Amino acid sequence: MTDGTECIQSISLYPIKSLDPIQVPAARILSSGALEHDREFALFDAEGNWINGKRDGRIHRIRAAYDLEDLRVTLRVDNSTQETFHLLENRRELEAWFGDFLGLPVLVNRNTTVGFPDDLESPGPTVVGSGTLREVSAWFEIEDPQRTHRRFRPNIEISSATPFWEDRLFGVADAKVEFRIGDVTVHGVNPCQRCAVPSRDPLTGSVTLDFQSRFAKKREQTLPAWATKARFNHYYRLAVNTRIPVSEAGKVVRVGDLVVPLG
Numbered sequence: 001m002t003d004g005t006e007c008i009q010s011i012s013l014y015p016i017k018s019l020d021p022i023q024v025p026a027a028r029i030l031s032s033g034a035l036e037h038d039r040e041f042a043l044f045d046a047e048g049n050w051i052n053g054k055r056d057g058r059i060h061r062i063r064a065a066y067d068l069e070d071l072r073v074t075l076r077v078d079n080s081t082q083e084t085f086h087l088l089e090n091r092r093e094l095e096a097w098f099g100d101f102l103g104l105p106v107l108v109n110r111n112t113t114v115g116f117p118d119d120l121e122s123p124g125p126t127v128v129g130s131g132t133l134r135e136v137s138a139w140f141e142i143e144d145p146q147r148t149h150r151r152f153r154p155n156i157e158i159s160s161a162t163p164f165w166e167d168r169l170f171g172v173a174d175a176k177v178e179f180r181i182g183d184v185t186v187h188g189v190n191p192c193q194r195c196a197v198p199s200r201d202p203l204t205g206s207v208t209l210d211f212q213s214r215f216a217k218k219r220e221q222t223l224p225a226w227a228t229k230a231r232f233n234h235y236y237r238l239a240v241n242t243r244i245p246v247s248e249a250g251k252v253v254r255v256g257d258l259v260v261p262l263g
């Protein structure tokens with residue numbers, strides 16, 4: 001089922017939750033198991049609720065480019081003039097920029113310990129295979145698998161030719177599947193439950209009709225023999241949620257690192 005040559009093809013971080021990714025050659029593991037700078041910042045309304053792609057499809061129209069070394073972000077909406085902000089020193093100006101676009105007060109908060117993941121119990125990097133992205137792209141006639149990558153927003157893409165190769169990285173409920181990325185021990189937990197975001201074009205926010213039902217039908221039909229079927233109470237799931245033990249804090253995962261199941 002595997003020839004032992006699967007490796008990291010790309011690493012994507014999302015410094016501001018729900019906005020564009022930045023691809024990096026390497027990422028450091030935090031004590032929480034999250035990747036440094038991933039979902040480090042997030043947008044909140046005055047009541048303390050997330051402002052994200054699930055809640056507001058206009059988020060997809062924002063383009064963001066990052067300089068992580070200097071903690072700067074350059075933003076624009078559609079083809080508008082871009083503006084650059086320091087994520088700490090220009091926090092108030094940054095909040096005003098988002099507020100002007102969204103039409104409501106916006107707060108930008110930071111968490112350097114775990115970031116702002118959807119799943120606090122499994123804050124490790126989400127993992128998907130390149131073969132999976134190609135397969136799902138074909139379902140929806142998406143020519144560029146990177147557009148599918150942007151819809152599902154994984155952290156680590158594995159260079160596997162086999163669709164759903166990563167489904168071997170989780171098992172029965174309350175169990176962990178141990179695997180290694182380079183010299184980092186990782187625990188696969190469960191197939192990631194998806195939200196409304198993958199149904200939208202990642203650059204425009206336009207919705208693909210019946211995306212969830214069409215996806216779930218195809219996912220059930222193509223579920224590989226190595227997947228633990230009991231973990232699919234529904235089939236709108238893709239990629240693997242992970243945890244990384246605190247013993248791995250400070251280690252680094254790199255593009256090209258081998259991905260090796262240990263079970």
